[in-house]
Amino acid sequence: MTTSPDRPVLVLGATGKTGRRLVTALRAAGAPVRPASRSSATRFDWDDEATWPAALAGASAVYLVVPEVAEPVHRFVRQAVDAGVRRFVALSGRGIERLDGPGFPGMAAGEEAVREHAPEWTVIRPNNFAQNFSEDVWHAPVLAGRLALPIGAAPEPFVDVRDIADVAAALLTADDAGHHGRTYELSGPRGLTFGEAVEVIARVSGRGVAYEELTPGAYRDELRAVGASEGEVAALDAMFAGMRAGNVAEPTDGVRRVLGREPVAFETWAAEAAASGAWAA
Numbered sequence: 001m002t003t004s005p006d007r008p009v010l011v012l013g014a015t016g017k018t019g020r021r022l023v024t025a026l027r028a029a030g031a032p033v034r035p036a037s038r039s040s041a042t043r044f045d046w047d048d049e050a051t052w053p054a055a056l057a058g059a060s061a062v063y064l065v066v067p068e069v070a071e072p073v074h075r076f077v078r079q080a081v082d083a084g085v086r087r088f089v090a091l092s093g094r095g096i097e098r099l100d101g102p103g104f105p106g107m108a109a110g111e112e113a114v115r116e117h118a119p120e121w122t123v124i125r126p127n128n129f130a131q132n133f134s135e136d137v138w139h140a141p142v143l144a145g146r147l148a149l150p151i152g153a154a155p156e157p158f159v160d161v162r163d164i165a166d167v168a169a170a171l172l173t174a175d176d177a178g179h180h181g182r183t184y185e186l187s188g189p190r191g192l193t194f195g196e197a198v199e200v201i202a203r204v205s206g207r208g209v210a211y212e213e214l215t216p217g218a219y220r221d222e223l224r225a226v227g228a229s230e231g232e233v234a235a236l237d238a239m240f241a242g243m244r245a246g247n248v249a250e251p252t253d254g255v256r257r258v259l260g261r262e263p264v265a266f267e268t269w270a271a272e273a274a275a276s277g278a279w280a281a
Helices: 017-028 049-056 073-082 105-117 139-144 161-173 194-205 216-225 230-244 254-259 266-275
Strands: 009-012 033-037 061-064 087-091 120-126 146-149 182-186 210-213
Touching (some): 009 017, 009 049, 017 033, 017 161, 073 105, 087 161, 105 120, 120 161, 139 146, 146 194, 161 182, 161 254, 182 254, 194 210, 194 266, 216 230
Parallel strands (some): 009 033, 009 061, 087 120, 120 182
16 A cells, blocks of 8 residues: 555545545555544644645555645645655546536646646546435435526436445555556446436436436526525536537546546435435424
8 A cells, every 4th residue: 555554544534424524434445544534533624725734744645635726735735745645536427528618627626736746646437426326416406306507418427426435545545557547438337318318317216306407597597596696607508518519428438447446326326315314204
């Protein structure tokens, strides 16, 4: 392993969807872990640079979950390298390099920063998370019985966040640097349209829920009606335009290349989420 008992892996965003599962995966593998977030015992705040040194002290590796803005990312990575961090795994997003519009500048900066400064780095670019239907983003619309988005007929190979965490854990603790300098795109085993995904959830949960296709203009109007900023509207508009274009529609082999197994199927994930009460009344 690249980690040692006195040199923990620093997991940023440790209370988030990928971070908290990564903490579990690393601990299960026997790796020392330092969870960090604004609400963790080790406090980390991108807007408060005074929290960075304690989070980085003695760390051997960093799981890099970046803020939406690009400004602090390069500075943090340089500071981490100066503090002795050698290995970085940067969470990005599949297709960001082909987005028209503002996209996700923090993720782009994260990729650039580790490539420029890190002794060892790997970038992971997942598709949309299956857990977006069960934890936030689309959870409330599913419970309300209507998920309305401007996706068109393009399929999405939704990825189980547990697969992302397992991949990140393997990359952070590998004995060698065989993954150094690589970018892995992570997806589920097959694509489903959002309508098909909602049908799966309706079937396993027993809930009455349907997918409604919106025009991009109608979607922008709905976002503004619930208080989204113009920046948020523009970013989501660009993301969905890329999805409609099919930029992220094809399944990838990233999970299999790192873990040597197939990714979790959406239907398997949905049945387990339903059994755990994700969509209970």
